[in-house]
Amino acid sequence: MSGSSETRRARYGEDFTAVRVPADLARPALAALGPRTGPVLANRTTQTWHFLLPPGSALADKRPYGVRVMPAGRPIGIPPLTTTDGRDVHWAVPPGRGVTSPAHLHRVLNGPLPPASLTPAPTGPRFPRRAPVRVAASRPCPLTPAQLKVGRLLLTRASDTQMAEELGVPVGTIRQQLNRIGRRFGAPTAVRKAAALLAGGHVAPPPISMLAPDLSPADLTVLRVLAGLATDDDLPAELRPSDPFLDHVDELRERCGARTGPHLIALAAFWGLLSSLFDPASGREEP
Incomplete structure (x- = not known):
């Protein structure tokens, strides 16, 4: 990941292993990782973040809903190092700051997040192995x-x-x-x-x-x-x-x-x- 001024093409699994995380889980996870965080790409349009891990990294199968290790070979656009904001792909954490440990990322995504964040979805199976829950059930008071x-x-x-x-x-x-x-x-x-x-x-x-x-x-x-x-x-x-x-x-x-x-x-x-x-x-x- 060089300092090019143009967006370049890369492929998952070659230069890095990418873990896609929904934005509402990625923000508190990033805060919990602190200085132990390596490069992270964010996209406000799709509401997804990509934590870029060293090539060949493996993440345990037990993951919250929506967290995905991107398949090797799929292309991705890498923005210039100066692109740190905007609606589309930009750096939430640019390269050069550190390296994200797969074990630390797994622990943060599956453990308790900072109090200001939402509780993550249940780990293990995507949804609990029981009868579906009627999300329509409650309307305790009108929303503001x-x-x-x-x-x-x-x-x-x-x-x-x-x-x-x-x-x-x-x-x-x-x-x-x-x-x-x-x-x-x-x-x-x-x-x-x-x-x-x-x-x-x-x-x-x-x-x-x-x-x-x-x-x-x-x-x-x-x-x-x-x-x-x-x-x-x-x-x-x-x-x-x-x-x-x-x-x-x-x-x-x-x-x-x-x-x-x-x-x-x-x-x-x-x-x-x-x-x-x-x-x-x-x-x-x-x-």
């Missing part, structure tokens, strides 16, 4: 107007930065509101926040003109698992490992025209593909 505005934008293609620009507030304020929504519903990831908001009738899926693509039974099961309406046991055997499942989610996003996971769940809800997301007793009206 600010939380509702952020919740509605979460279901669109907007990134944190775009939400902040739309509402005229700092990005940090958007993230605080998302954290509060997550704590309210026990939803550690952006996708689960979106599912909880829809299920409780707090917000409605944004209307679109695009018709639903033809989806197979396996596609629909992946959507249900992603939204928390089913468990890994409901998936076809070939999709139960983490990497094939996440590859299938990425492919579904492309086919459905969704930029983010929450947007994919919102589209599926609008098309009526997740009817069990809505508890008949709760309704779908706005609070």
Whole structure:
């Protein structure tokens, strides 16, 4: 990783091993690692961070939901060292500061994170091996107007930065509101926040003109698992490992025209593909 002034192409597994982490887990993990952190790439548009480990590094199989070791050979754009901000790929931690230990990263991702962060998703299987939990069950009190505005934008293609620009507030304020929504519903990831908001009738899926693509039974099961309406046991055997499942989610996003996971769940809800997301007793009206 040289000091070039242009974005260059690299491939996972050759210059480094990359671990993709959802932004809402990556930020507190980075804080917990402190000076022991090596290069980290961030992307505000996709809400994903990549921790770059030494080539050949291995991460234990027990990982929180959404954490993925990227397959070797897949290309990635490496930005200039001076690119440390922006909507697209930039350096959260530029090269030269240190090296991230796979053991330390695994311990941080699977252990308790700093108090200011959300509790990470359960480790081990992607979802607990038990009957699906009805995310639609609770609506203890109305969300604040600010939380509702952020919740509605979460279901669109907007990134944190775009939400902040739309509402005229700092990005940090958007993230605080998302954290509060997550704590309210026990939803550690952006996708689960979106599912909880829809299920409780707090917000409605944004209307679109695009018709639903033809989806197979396996596609629909992946959507249900992603939204928390089913468990890994409901998936076809070939999709139960983490990497094939996440590859299938990425492919579904492309086919459905969704930029983010929450947007994919919102589209599926609008098309009526997740009817069990809505508890008949709760309704779908706005609070």
